Amino acid sequence: MINVGDILETVNMISNDHLDIRTVTMGISLLDCASAGKDGFADAVYEKITAKAKDLVKVGEEIEKEYGIPIINKRVSVTPVAIAGAMLDEEGFLKTAKALDRAAETLGINFIGGYSALVQKGMSDADRRFIATIPEALALTERVCSSVNIGSTKSGINMDAVRTVGETVKRTAYLTRENGSIGCAKLVVFTNAPEDNPFMAGAFHGVSEGETVLNVGVSGPGVVKSAIEKLGSADLEAVAEEIKRTAFKITRVGQLVALEASRRLGVPFGIVDLSLAPTPAVGDSVAEILEAIGVGRCGGCGTTAALALLNDAVKKGGVMASSKVGGLSGAFIPVSEDAGMIRAAEDGTLCIEKLEAMTAVCSVGLDMIAVPGDTTAAVISALIADEAAIGVVNSKTTAVRVIPAYGKAVGDRVDFGGLLGSAPVMSIKQTDPSALINRGGLIPAPIQSLKN
Amino acid sequence: MNAVITVTGKDSKGIIAKVSTVCTEYGANIVDITQSVLRDYFVMFMIADISELKVKLSEFVDVMNALADENSLKIQTMHEDIFNAMHRI
Numbered sequence: 024m025i026n027v028g029d030i031l032e033t034v035n036m037i038s039n040d041h042l043d044i045r046t047v048t049m050g051i052s053l054l055d056c057a058s059a060g061k062d063g064f065a066d067a068v069y070e071k072i073t074a075k076a077k078d079l080v081k082v083g084e085e086i087e088k089e090y091g092i093p094i095i096n097k098r099v100s101v102t103p104v105a106i107a108g109a110m111l112d113e114e115g116f117l118k119t120a121k122a123l124d125r126a127a128e129t130l131g132i133n134f135i136g137g138y139s140a141l142v143q144k145g146m147s148d149a150d151r152r153f154i155a156t157i158p159e160a161l162a163l164t165e166r167v168c169s170s171v172n173i174g175s176t177k178s179g180i181n182m183d184a185v186r187t188v189g190e191t192v193k194r195t196a197y198l199t200r201e202n203g204s205i206g207c208a209k210l211v212v213f214t215n216a217p218e219d220n221p222f223m224a225g226a227f228h229g230v231s232e233g234e235t236v237l238n239v240g241v242s243g244p245g246v247v248k249s250a251i252e253k254l255g256s257a258d259l260e261a262v263a264e265e266i267k268r269t270a271f272k273i274t275r276v277g278q279l280v281a282l283e284a285s286r287r288l289g290v291p292f293g294i295v296d297l298s299l300a301p302t303p304a305v306g307d308s309v310a311e312i313l314e315a316i317g318v319g320r321c322g323g324c325g326t327t328a329a330l331a332l333l334n335d336a337v338k339k340g341g342v343m344a345s346s347k348v349g350g351l352s353g354a355f356i357p358v359s360e361d362a363g364m365i366r367a368a369e370d371g372t373l374c375i376e377k378l379e380a381m382t383a384v385c386s387v388g389l390d391m392i393a394v395p396g397d398t399t400a401a402v403i404s405a406l407i408a409d410e411a412a413i414g415v416v417n418s419k420t421t422a423v424r425v426i427p428a429y430g431k432a433v434g435d436r437v438d439f440g441g442l443l444g445s446a447p448v449m450s451i452k453q454t455d456p457s458a459l460i461n462r463g464g465l466i467p468a469p470i471q472s473l474k475n
Numbered sequence: 476m477n478a479v480i481t482v483t484g485k486d487s488k489g490i491i492a493k494v495s496t497v498c499t500e501y502g503a504n505i506v507d508i509t510q511s512v513l514r515d516y517f518v519m520f521m522i523a524d525i526s527e528l529k530v531k532l533s534e535f536v537d538v539m540n541a542l543a544d545e546n547s548l549k550i551q552t553m554h555e556d557i558f559n560a561m562h563r564i
Contacts (some may be wrong), residue, residue: 025479025555027509029562030520034481034551088533091553272561279560 034091040245041307042273043093044280045300047083048221049290050100050228050236051075053107053137061110065122068107072099072126072135075235075290080131082287086280094280095242095302095442099130100226101137105153113156120160120167127166133441134209136226138169141216144178144465146187154184157191161206162198168224174214174411176418180466182408188212189404189460193427196396200429203437207426208359208391212407214414214421219294220350225387225422236293237285238350241277241341242300243269245307247333251315262316263336270297270340278345296350297341298386299333301361303444309333309354310363310373321363322373330354331384351420353386359439359446360391369447375406383413388422393437393446396429398453403427405456408466416469476526477555478503480539484548486517494521494550497542502529517548522555 036042051072059067076099083097101107101123108119120138127135138160140150157169171188174180192207199206211225218229221238228236250269254261277295285292301309310321316329334354342348356378358364367373375392382388388410394403407423414421428437431448438445482494491510498505503523510519528535536552543550 025522025558025562027520029558030479030481033553033558033561038551085531085533088536089554090557091536091551092557275560276557279556 036246037092040243040249041302041304042243042246042276043095044239044277045242046096046098046221046223046240047079047094047280047284048098048100048226048238048240049076049079049288050219050232050238050293052228052232052234053102053104054230057107057110061115064108064111064115065118068101068119069122069126072101072123073129076130078288082284086283086287090280092276092280096133098132098221098223098226099127099135100221100228101135102228102230103137103139103141105140105150106230109147109149111152113152116153116156117160117163120156120164123167124164132166134166134168134223136168136170136223137228138167139171139227141172142181142184143172143175144181146181146184154187154191157210158194158198158206161195161209168209168226170211170213170216170225170227172213172216173407174415176215176415176472177468179468180214180408180411180415182460182466183463185404185408185411186460186463188407189400192403192425193400196427196429203439204396204426204428205439208424208439208443210424212423214411215419217350217420221296222298222300222351224424232293233291235290237281237288237290238293238296239277239281239284240296240298240300240350241273242298243273244299244301244309244312246273247299248306248308248312248315251312259332263332266333266336267340270337271344274341274344292347294347294349295345297338297345297348297352298350299337299354301355301357302442303360303362305362308361308363309356310361310367314363320370320372321367322377326377327380327384330381334385351386355387355390356381356385357391358449359393359444360442365445365447368449375449375451379409379413382410382421383417387420388414390422390424391426391443391446392424393426393428393431393448394451395433395448396427396431398427398451399455401455401457401460402451402453404460406451412466416471418471476524477506478523478525478532479553479555479558480521480523481551482517482519482521482548484517484546486512486515487546490517490546490548491519493542493546494519497538498523501535501538502527503535
């Protein structure tokens with residue numbers, strides 16, 4: 024029988040500590056839409072998505088109510104459009120972006136991911152045509168999310184793509200300048216991109232995935248923080264154990280929701296992503312967990328060590344709670360989406376260089392960071408290359424979601440609203456790396472790629 | 476199949492009666508109940524068998540929420556599986 028203590032703990036986690044399911048994301052393959060040809064592709068995409076995911080929101084809301092656990096987002100990810108729509112010209116890609124946006128609107132979801140390309144080793148002509156459309160696609164649509172994978176441990180870093188993508192980010196910032204360059208908040212540059220990630224903006228449905236799949240992302244920084252606070256001055260082993268126990272409980276809820284949603288929708292269960300995803304709400308912050316562990320202010324010395332402990336313990340606790348884990352699985356450190364990070368960035372404790380170090384020990388990367396609008400494309404490309412190097416060498420996923428906020432300077436703030444939060448414009452070194460970026464070519468795969 | 480109903484709020488007459496009346500009306504059979512009043516604050520945990528519920532659980536949750544609003548209470552009605560998932564291996 025369930026005891027009162029257990030009931031209270033669960034109810035408290037949900038009511039007071041912001042425990043929620045961050046996202047239930049349905050992956051849908053678009054590979055067969057290619058048969059509709061150049062002119063019919065966009066319509067086929069719209070038809071398929073709206074048919075396959077028609078009950079997603081309804082089922083999500085039912086589960087939310089029955090189990091009393093908020094499911095914040097219901098979303099859809101699709102096969103990278105650059106692959107499924109390789110026959111399209113630029114106009115065709117943009118038409119597809121609009122079809123994705125329309126499909127998301129019809130379904131009642133806030134984001135749809137998969138306006139993506141995988142170019143870690145080389146770019147096909149279709150990839151080039153596709154990447155050229157990203158800025159306009161993000162400016163023309165509201166709900167479409169885009170990502171480009173530019174490196175992997177197996178293939179190295181495609182520096183031609185890195186150069187192109189730096190320009191893409193700049194152009195996106197310019198085209199969405201009226202709205203704080205918000206387009207860049209929906210564009211992720213990946214290394215070692217996972218094919219089953221349920222979290223936006225980087226979600227896409229991998230080419231090796233089935234027809235449809237259901238992936239679930241859990242959350243719960245607030246729950247972890249309050250568990251740590253109850254420990255008082257216990258040693259770090261006790262802290263790690265407590266995080267594991269909490270992560271286990273959080274993930275079990277994710278697993279329950281994933282299996283139930285999968286059963287009701289008739290869509291195979293994919294993975295549970297064991298991530299701690301913050302929101303701008305007070306008390307739902309990863310930075311505040313690090314501060315609860317004992318780092319005076321997030322970004323100060325000790326931050327990387329505390330984050331390494333947190334990230335590892337979350338995975339260890341979560342992995343036993345779910346039959347299949349995947350996606351990004353780790354603590355997220357998106358600056359604009361985390362009240363503690365914003366505070367630390369504004370008072371100067373947290374800088375981009377420290378964030379870069381932090382990404383070496385956690386998921387995912389330089390996320391939701393606003394930099395001055397006059398930052399050059401070459402600097403952005405070089406920042407992407409640095410982050411990619413961390414991912415490639417450490418065989419982990421890294422991502423860059425950076426916003427060169429048009430017309431803004433250090434000290435300004437950009438508001439995106441909702442879960443995307445608001446970002447203080449951070450200082451970034453402006454020394455000119457264009458000689459490096461213009462060399463182009465490939466940074467070869469590291470020796471650790473040769474595992475056979 | 477059970478639901479866990481947690482009721483909290485300022486104590487007043489007839490809270491248990493009101494909640495159990497709604498349960499009976501909708502076919503939820505109360506199998507366990509524990510309650511306490513701390514100062515003026517009322518807390519009750521109720522486990523109800525919902526296998527013969529006359530409506531969908533999500534609709535029953537709406538009914539309970541409406542009852543909570545009418546009486547200035549907080550009522551959480553949750554499928555027991557969430558507690559089993561979290562606290563049992």
